[in-house]
Amino acid sequence: MADVGRHPRIRLLTLAEVTEVAGHVGNFRVTVRQKARFVNEKECTACGECAKVCPQLVPDEFNLGLSLRHAIYQPFPQAIPAAYVLNPADCLGLNPIACGKCARACDKKCINLEDQDRELKFEVGAIIVATGMEPFDPFDKGDFGYGRYANVITAMEFERLASSGGPTGGELLRLSDRRKPASIAFIQCVGSRCAEQGTPYCSNICCMNTIKDALVLKEHYPDMEVKVFYIDLRAFAKGFEEMLWRSKRLGVKYIRGIPGEVEEDGQTANLRLYVENTETGKIENHEVEMVVLATGVRPAKTTEAIKQLLSLQLHPEGFLLEAHPKLQPVDSPIRGVFYAGGAEGPKDIKDSVTQASAAAGRAARLLAQGTLAAEPYTVAVDPAKCRACGACLKVCSYQAFEWEKGKPAKPIEAVCAGCGTCAAECRFDAIEAHQFTDEQILAQIEAALAEEPESKSLVFACHWCSFAAADTAGVARGQYPARQVLIRTMCSGRVAEEFVLKAFALGAPVVLVSGCHFADCHYLNANRHTQRRVERLWDRLEAWGIRPERLQLEWISAAQGQRFVYTMQELEKLRQTVTPEEIEKTKEILRNPPRVAPRPEPKEPGEQPFRCLRCGKEFKLHYIPGKPQERTCPYCESNSVRLLVLKEAAVSASAK
Amino acid sequence: MSTQVSEPRIGVFVCRCGTNIAATVNVEQVAEFARSLPGVVYAQTGLYVCSEPGQKEIQKAIAEQNLDRVVVAACSPRMHEPTFRACLAQAGMNPFLLEIANIREGCSWVHTSEPERATKKACDLVRMAVAKARYLAPLTERRFPLKDAVLVVGGGVAGIQASLDLADAGHQVYLVERSPSLGGLMAQLHKTYPTMDCAI
Ligand SMILES: Cc1cc2nc3c(=O)[nH]c(=O)nc-3n(C[C@H](O)[C@H](O)[C@H](O)COP(=O)(O)OP(=O)(O)OC[C@H]3O[C@@H](n4cnc5c(N)ncnc54)[C@H](O)[C@@H]3O)c2cc1C
Ligand code: SF4
Ligand code: SF4
Ligand code: SF4
Numbered sequence: 120m121a122d123v124g125r126h127p128r129i130r131l132l133t134l135a136e137v138t139e140v141a142g143h144v145g146n147f148r149v150t151v152r153q154k155a156r157f158v159n160e161k162e163c164t165a166c167g168e169c170a171k172v173c174p175q176l177v178p179d180e181f182n183l184g185l186s187l188r189h190a191i192y193q194p195f196p197q198a199i200p201a202a203y204v205l206n207p208a209d210c211l212g213l214n215p216i217a218c219g220k221c222a223r224a225c226d227k228k229c230i231n232l233e234d235q236d237r238e239l240k241f242e243v244g245a246i247i248v249a250t251g252m253e254p255f256d257p258f259d260k261g262d263f264g265y266g267r268y269a270n271v272i273t274a275m276e277f278e279r280l281a282s283s284g285g286p287t288g289g290e291l292l293r294l295s296d297r298r299k300p301a302s303i304a305f306i307q308c309v310g311s312r313c314a315e316q317g318t319p320y321c322s323n324i325c326c327m328n329t330i331k332d333a334l335v336l337k338e339h340y341p342d343m344e345v346k347v348f349y350i351d352l353r354a355f356a357k358g359f360e361e362m363l364w365r366s367k368r369l370g371v372k373y374i375r376g377i378p379g380e381v382e383e384d385g386q387t388a389n390l391r392l393y394v395e396n397t398e399t400g401k402i403e404n405h406e407v408e409m410v411v412l413a414t415g416v417r418p419a420k421t422t423e424a425i426k427q428l429l430s431l432q433l434h435p436e437g438f439l440l441e442a443h444p445k446l447q448p449v450d451s452p453i454r455g456v457f458y459a460g461g462a463e464g465p466k467d468i469k470d471s472v473t474q475a476s477a478a479a480g481r482a483a484r485l486l487a488q489g490t491l492a493a494e495p496y497t498v499a500v501d502p503a504k505c506r507a508c509g510a511c512l513k514v515c516s517y518q519a520f521e522w523e524k525g526k527p528a529k530p531i532e533a534v535c536a537g538c539g540t541c542a543a544e545c546r547f548d549a550i551e552a553h554q555f556t557d558e559q560i561l562a563q564i565e566a567a568l569a570e571e572p573e574s575k576s577l578v579f580a581c582h583w584c585s586f587a588a589a590d591t592a593g594v595a596r597g598q599y600p601a602r603q604v605l606i607r608t609m610c611s612g613r614v615a616e617e618f619v620l621k622a623f624a625l626g627a628p629v630v631l632v633s634g635c636h637f638a639d640c641h642y643l644n645a646n647r648h649t650q651r652r653v654e655r656l657w658d659r660l661e662a663w664g665i666r667p668e669r670l671q672l673e674w675i676s677a678a679q680g681q682r683f684v685y686t687m688q689e690l691e692k693l694r695q696t697v698t699p700e701e702i703e704k705t706k707e708i709l710r711n712p713p714r715v716a717p718r719p720e721p722k723e724p725g726e727q728p729f730r731c732l733r734c735g736k737e738f739k740l741h742y743i744p745g746k747p748q749e750r751t752c753p754y755c756e757s758n759s760v761r762l763l764v765l766k767e768a769a770v771s772a773s774a775k
Numbered sequence: 776m777s778t779q780v781s782e783p784r785i786g787v788f789v790c791r792c793g794t795n796i797a798a799t800v801n802v803e804q805v806a807e808f809a810r811s812l813p814g815v816v817y818a819q820t821g822l823y824v825c826s827e828p829g830q831k832e833i834q835k836a837i838a839e840q841n842l843d844r845v846v847v848a849a850c851s852p853r854m855h856e857p858t859f860r861a862c863l864a865q866a867g868m869n870p871f872l873l874e875i876a877n878i879r880e881g882c883s884w885v886h887t888s889e890p891e892r893a894t895k896k897a898c899d900l901v902r903m904a905v906a907k908a909r910y911l912a913p914l915t916e917r918r919f920p921l922k923d924a925v926l927v928v929g930g931g932v933a934g935i936q937a938s939l940d941l942a943d944a945g946h947q948v949y950l951v952e953r954s955p956s957l958g959g960l961m962a963q964l965h966k967t968y969p970t971m972d973c974a975i
Binding site: 124135146151204242244278335421472485488495554559570575587602605606684 | 895911944947951968
């Protein structure tokens with residue numbers, strides 16, 4: 120810690136928060152707001168004369184309120200910066216008339232009661248988010264009497280009570296009578312592994328922390344009775360199992376079962392625990408003098424704000440979502456932003472440090488390039504065609520547009536990931552996706568259907584998943600009829616409605632749009648737009664009297680070669696049901712298709728009827744308005760699953 | 776906007792891939808078909824187009840035939856697109872003036888029992904690649920300046936470690952911490968597993 124304070128290349132800004140981040144990888148423009156400290160950080164020698172005269176006393180947050188501090192204080196003895204800090208909210212009033220004692224007591228005159236908050240601006244090439252995690256607050260879960268019974272404490276309170284710098288000088292004392300407990304129980308998984316509380320995950324650190332605490336106790340007070348109540352003991356990393364066994368050798372008792380209830384004895388303030396021992400199946404009853412709740416960890420409250428600032432995403436559990444859970448655990452989905460420590464998921468110190476070094480390495484690797492390379496698969500906006508509608512910005516997962524109301528959209532080449540979704544979305548044909556332009560793809564469609572169009576299905580496949588699945592099928596020599604041609608785009612989000620309609624207009628009997636499963640989309644969630652477009656096309660086709668099932672939708676991962684083969688076989692069966700008359704009629708309709716008003720969506724979340732456009736079966740699925748979900752037919756596993764309600768899509772009288 | 780070059784000079788190279796492609800797809804027929812396509816001024820087959828000699832053939836044809844677009848009908852672009860791009864670049868062409876028709880994974884390997892239809896499909900795939908090639912435009916990898924500095928948000932043990940690593944490696948670091956001191960949760964710990972030493 121002290122090294123950070125001294126390092127010539129580290130500018131440490133405490134009492135500071137990032138309020139704005141503009142720009143993008145390589146050139147983030149950062150604004151930071153730093154609160155007034157009221158004490159000159161460089162001059163203060165931490166002599167403490169000021170605090171001695173401060174008349175105000177408030178609970179000390181560092182000791183979790185187990186002790187008091189003054190309004191001017193040092194957070195803890197080894198704090199960096201070491202300088203004292205004045206919290207204006209605790210102070211009697213920041214002027215010499217109200218008090219001002221501290222300022223007068225400081226010989227070095229480092230206290231400035233007129234200090235102001237400051238705003239700083241600087242530019243960086245990369246950002247590391249290390250905003251950490253928070254201990255679970257068991258007040259939320261009244262079960263174990265926390266807050267009601269003096270001798271029920273949390274794991275962090277235990278840390279402070281055991282610490283020689285803590286409120287009791289390192290003596291573990293009961294809060295009811297300041298007496299050393301003769302027996303102590305730890306209850307594991309408090310605020311973890313419980314879906315109802317919204318913390319279904321394992322907090323990772325609390326088993327080992329309890330084993331550590333138990334060892335500390337047994338080494339310090341060999342006669343103390345120490346019991347641990349648990350669901351499973353997770354001591355999985357190097358050296359951990361040995362610690363568990365050492366604690367057992369020292370007499371720590373591990374009882375498999377979480378107490379249903381904790382009761383306080385009004386006389387002794389002792390605690391009685393009722394528990395079903397799941398090893399013996401017996402109900403047991405234990406009396407102890409103190410209970411420690413092995414509270415888990417939660418995402419820090421500040422995570423949401425950071426997420427917003429940097430356009431990041433959250434895992435359902437509330438921690439920051441990584442670019443890839445296995446292969447890019449340190450990268451955020453936003454280029455140039457990396458994760459370290461508990462912000463990304465519950466972690467102990469070693470793992471936090473490891474990830475921090477990895478994040479530093481990733482950032483250094485980026486900076487070492489001197490300049491930033493970007494694939495040419497980016498987009499260009501023709502300002503003459505752009506009507507500044509903002510549709511492109513809305514669908515871009517990366518916020519890769521500079522946006523000024525009323526001005527043409529301006530793509531940011533360095534940020535664009537090249538999915539092409541915006542180009543498919545623009546209704547004014549203003550966006551060109553390099554290497555996957557409209558002209559290029561339309562030329563491919565025309566060429567594909569130039570001869571005997573009725574004899575083949577046209578397939579759009581995304582580079583990362585479904586096209587790769589076709590390769591996987593090939594490598595495995597999976598066989599399917601030679602009746603389809605593939606057009607590759609980087610992302611299925613590139614497939615514009617216009618492409619599909621062009622194919623039908625040229626006589627394609629069947630069109631398949633395919634891409635990655637929702638969880639695998641290589642452009643965060645660009646393929647949600649694919650699904651939306653296909654759903655919209657189904658409505659339009661149906662309204663025009665064209666069988667919607669002639670347009671199929673499938674999510675096929677790179678590994679699912681077999682699924683690709685099966686999809687091709689099913690596609691061929693479908694193709695054979697399309698008659699030449701039907702194709703002719705479709706061509707006729709598409710020469711002048713009437714406008715179709717969008718179908719109203721269900722307003723409330725809930726079960727809705729769906730039909731599989733491959734096997735034809737009907738079933739119910741949960742539907743959340745405005746939140747696209749991957750939908751799979753429970754019978755044939757197709758993703759060509761269509762919402763059935765409100766099917767009377769209105770064909771408006773006004774022809775296009 | 777990319778528009779079709781008025782008189783493109785496209786060269787098509789159909790790979791036999793030993794027998795991997797040629798055993799199912801009639802590659803000579805595909806090359807013959809390619810020659811009939813608008814814009815194609817040259818087409819040939821090769822035993823292994825991706826090999827050193829195969830690439831030399833492409834480069835030779837680029838020079839002799841004055842090609843401005845190259846279509847390779849071979850394995851998946853996920854295999855050898857970088858190979859052929861480098862080959863074009865060496866021949867002095869923009870590497871993005873390349874299109875690949877996947878006639879192996881996407882054709883010969885999956886339609887072994889239908890050589891005739893497979894050949895037809897390979898022709899379609901080549902026709903599509905040639906059609907796209909007509910609209911290909913030269914592209915360049917873009918480079919942007921980088922600010923050699925890093926923002927680290929959060930001064931717990933993770934933020935501290937990341938800052939020190941980066942600063943020691945010579946980068947400017949801004950470490951932003953909400954609270955009045957560094958340390959985060961770890962500063963509050965009495966002892967820490969697995970070493971059982973004090974936290975700070
Ligand atoms: C009770 C308990 C006991 C533990 N015991 C052990 C142990 O014995 N051994 C072990 O290895 N691990 C232990 N751990 C885990 C250990 O504390 C964590 O692994 C470690 O603290 C994670 O470090 P971090 O830097 O990721 O996060 P934190 O320590 O949470 O630090 C995050 C920092 O970021 C700051 N911050 C947050 N948001 C912002 C923002 N928006 N702007 C600026 N700054 C911000 C916070 O103020 C804080 O200083 C224990 C945890 C608990 C709860
Ligand atoms: S580490 Fe142990 S106590 Fe913590 S949540 Fe996981 S299983 Fe429960
Ligand atoms: S969607 Fe098209 S018209 Fe609308 S702002 Fe974007 S580029 Fe301009
Ligand atoms: S939508 Fe895709 S292609 Fe368009 S700007 Fe965003 S990342 Fe780039």
